[in-house]
Amino acid sequence: MKYVVHRRFKRKGIGGEFNLPRGIKCEEVDGTICYQGRPICLNTSQVAKEHFAANNDGCGLQRGDLTYAIAFGTPLTELQQNIARDTPSINRYIRDDCQAILFNDSFFHAPILELFSIKAKLGVK
Amino acid sequence: MATLGGQVTAFNNIKRTQQAFAAGLGGSGTNLTELDNFWGRIESVTLRASASLNDCSWDYISKVSQAGFADAIWSIGDRKGVTLSGTVGKDTALSGTYYCYILGFNHNAAKEGNNLIHFEFGFSALSGGTHIAFVDSSYDTIQGDTSTNTYLRMNKTRTNSGGWSASTMRNYTLNGGTKSFYAAFPADLKAVVKTITKYTDNVGNGSGSVASNVTATTDKLFIVSCFELRGQTSSGNSNEASYQQQYQYYKNGNAKIRKKHNATGTGSKFYTRSPVVSNGAQFLGLNVTDGGLTIYAEACEGVSPCFCV
Numbered sequence: 001m002k003y004v005v006h007r008r009f010k011r012k013g014i015g016g017e018f019n020l021p022r023g024i025k026c027e028e029v030d031g032t033i034c035y036q037g038r039p040i041c042l043n044t045s046q047v048a049k050e051h052f053a054a055n056n057d058g059c060g061l062q063r064g065d066l067t068y069a070i071a072f073g074t075p076l077t078e079l080q081q082n083i084a085r086d087t088p089s090i091n092r093y094i095r096d097d098c099q100a101i102l103f104n105d106s107f108f109h110a111p112i113l114e115l116f117s118i119k120a121k122l123g124v125k
Numbered sequence: 126m127a128t129l130g131g132q133v134t135a136f137n138n139i140k141r142t143q144q145a146f147a148a149g150l151g152g153s154g155t156n157l158t159e160l161d162n163f164w165g166r167i168e169s170v171t172l173r174a175s176a177s178l179n180d181c182s183w184d185y186i187s188k189v190s191q192a193g194f195a196d197a198i199w200s201i202g203d204r205k206g207v208t209l210s211g212t213v214g215k216d217t218a219l220s221g222t223y224y225c226y227i228l229g230f231n232h233n234a235a236k237e238g239n240n241l242i243h244f245e246f247g248f249s250a251l252s253g254g255t256h257i258a259f260v261d262s263s264y265d266t267i268q269g270d271t272s273t274n275t276y277l278r279m280n281k282t283r284t285n286s287g288g289w290s291a292s293t294m295r296n297y298t299l300n301g302g303t304k305s306f307y308a309a310f311p312a313d314l315k316a317v318v319k320t321i322t323k324y325t326d327n328v329g330n331g332s333g334s335v336a337s338n339v340t341a342t343t344d345k346l347f348i349v350s351c352f353e354l355r356g357q358t359s360s361g362n363s364n365e366a367s368y369q370q371q372y373q374y375y376k377n378g379n380a381k382i383r384k385k386h387n388a389t390g391t392g393s394k395f396y397t398r399s400p401v402v403s404n405g406a407q408f409l410g411l412n413v414t415d416g417g418l419t420i421y422a423e424a425c426e427g428v429s430p431c432f433c434v
Contacts, residue, residue, distance in 0.1 A: 012194050014197050042199075045199055
């Protein structure tokens with residue numbers, strides 16, 4: 001799996017300090033996102049969700065911008081949370097937990113058109 | 126076909142990673158024995174690519190946390206089962222596995238301490254389940270009991286004087302002797318729980334929203350403040366907002382409401398550690414429908430202990 005940095009990553013990862021600007025390409029090895037062979041983070045980690053986007057289709061930067069806006073932007077209102085829970089095309093990307101709005105790992109690898117659709121349905125700016 | 130040059134590059138990458146990792150865990154990063162010792166950790170990190178937080182030991186979690194890259198391994202909301210045993214307070218008998226979850230990484234690090242994972246109890250299951258608070262047999266009543274190991278409540282009498290710092294909840298129910306939540310923790314977790322600095326109104330007694338009333342305590346176990354939970358100080362000291370941050374877990378929009386740990390179909394009010402500033406009798410809490418609540422300090426309500434590793 002190919003990854004791309006969509007938000008600058010300037011801090012410590014598994015393999016030491018990194019300073020990776022937006023657009024830098026990375027690769028995944030056995031579930032670990034690496035840069036030039038140095039392990040940065042696991043692909044399911046918080047760091048991965050906030051800084052790195054799947055890029056096999058070349059749409060990683062867009063994907064990262066969309067997932068960040070939806071999952072880590074302005075907190076979802078109660079109405080938006082209800083829409084997320086009640087809309088099948090969205091709730092399959094939410095963790096199996098009726099009391100939480102935590103997007104699952106599939107969300108961060110979702111096709112770009114589905115992410116555009118989710119953003120529109122939730123009214124995320 | 127692989128070349129020798131490629132192998133040398135790969136070897137150097139591994140060596141650099143090893144050194145960085147060893148240095149991150151507090152070693153010099155140059156001693157060969159030290160590097161060999163840490164090689165096992167490198168392998169375990171990479172081999173655990175699919176492993177969940179629940180599969181990792183507290184010792185391992187603690188070392189990664191100290192190394193400063195816990196959020197490169199785990200994620201907010203990840204859960205880990207903890208077997209609690211013993212009686213807390215008057216009659217909260219615990220003998221089962223409850224699931225704590227990650228509230229945030231390096232939360233408010235400048236004021237509270239760096240390289241810490243903040244956890245809260247809890248959930249009733251590793252996946253799905255119910256968001257719970259611990260309760261006792263006198264839930265939502267006011268009791269006259271004045272014994273040291275009293276019911277789950279902020280104080281034994283109707284006062285918020287001394288705020289969080291002087292509370293029975295802090296000094297006995299959470300961090301006290303054999304009938305505290307800390308005492309109910311398993312030994313492997315006790316061994317890695319870190320002391321954390323928390324800022325709260327520690328004066329109370331109806332003295333108003335005074336900036337100097339917000340002071341630091343150092344705690345092993347604590348409960349969230351109103352601002353850490355809701356992102357607003359409500360009827361508490363507005364100056365707490367200058368010293369606290371809302372936890373990322375709640376900032377992400379996750380539900381705050383709880384159910385009773387021993388009756389997961391029934392909602393539970395629960396306490397925060399923030400005193401109400403307009404009177405000397407109440408603390409802030411959350412009701413069962415996600416609304417803010419003022420609670421008389423001697424009322425028995427739900428408790429969700431937090432800790433840092």
